[in-house]
């Protein structure tokens with residue numbers, strides 16, 4: 400690694416950050432959200448709701464390491480935003496009674512950035528590297544050696560006279576988190592002793608998350624109220640907690656503070672989150688697809704223009720959930736609405752004439768990519 404080297408390159412545009420999207424069902428957190436989120440984080444594996452297999456496996460890894468008096472193996476957590484990767488990394492540190500250092504791939508653009516962090520770690524410390532797939536290539540290569548041999552090579556000088564000075568590191572546990580495990584190069588993925596994929600939560604698990612959070616926030620909530628919120632939370636604890644807080648506001652201002660099914664339903668109507676968890680943007684995408692393009696196929700760019708959003712916003716923010724819900728399909732010819740999408744918006748699909756592909760209304764040229 401060269402401390403003066405500023406030629407390290409960041410990942411290309413595909414890795415552009417998707418910032419907090421400002422939607423109530425958005426998967427990122429900012430401002431007050433972050434503060435409350437921190438307060439609601441489970442502090443131990445026992446408190447962590449759901450993800451039974453991951454919890455059980457992780458428990459074995461940590462208990463065994465503790466029994467050996469060793470530092471826990473490196474852990475890779477993958478899964479969609481808001482499913483609890485940061486929370487689990489903090490739990491790993493707590494269970495190992497170790498301090499934790501938190502950083503992220505985009506913050507490490509030069510190998511020197513990483514060397515500075517690694518060389519200041521204490522023995523047994525947990526290094527949480529969020530969005531690990533967005534680290535620069537030189538930093539990534541430095542990480543290989545650090546993970547395997549607890550050593551980095553510091554390059555002093557430039558060109559033919561440059562020399563590598565090895566620097567010993569204390570044993571540490573790297574916890575990498577990624578929303579896109581497929582983007583990790585195999586040599587990096589292979590250096591994790593334990594990898595876990597976090598799944599979306601089912602409604603019963605989300606209800607437990609909501610009840611737990613309600614208790615911590617000192618809220619009165621009925622079972623049916625929690626179920627109403629859980630059903631609209633897109634399988635994501637962060638969204639469940641956020642919806643709970645908005646419902647709390649409504650209950651406080653418009654009702655007697657108790658969160659019943661009716662109160663939760665009325666509150667979420669105000670925030671335009673429908674009974675399946677779709678919000679205004681999701682519905683706008685579906686409506687454009689159905690009403691303007693007869694259900695598709697239509698190109699992503701055309702669809703984005705139709706809803707007045709950036710292509711990336713439609714692709715990265717709205718589509719994953721619509722696809723997961725079986726409302727939209729991505730095909731080589733463009734985006735296509737499924738029968739469930741027509742049903743969800745209460746619309747009737749157009750009649751197909753013989754020989755016509757589904758969604759094709761005989762208006763070629765309108766559906767360009």
Ligand SMILES: Nc1ncnc2c1ncn2[C@@H]1O[C@H](COP(=O)(O)OP(=O)(O)OP(=O)(O)O)[C@@H](O)[C@H]1O
Nearest residue numbers: 436439440447448480481482483484485486636637
């Ligand atoms: N299993 C769980 N049980 C209870 N609460 C949870 C659980 N998982 C997540 N949460 C809650 O959801 C919030 C978001 O979790 P967290 O920040 O760990 O997600 P993340 O996967 O790291 O998201 P991102 O990838 O966006 O950083 C936390 O504040 C926590 O309160």
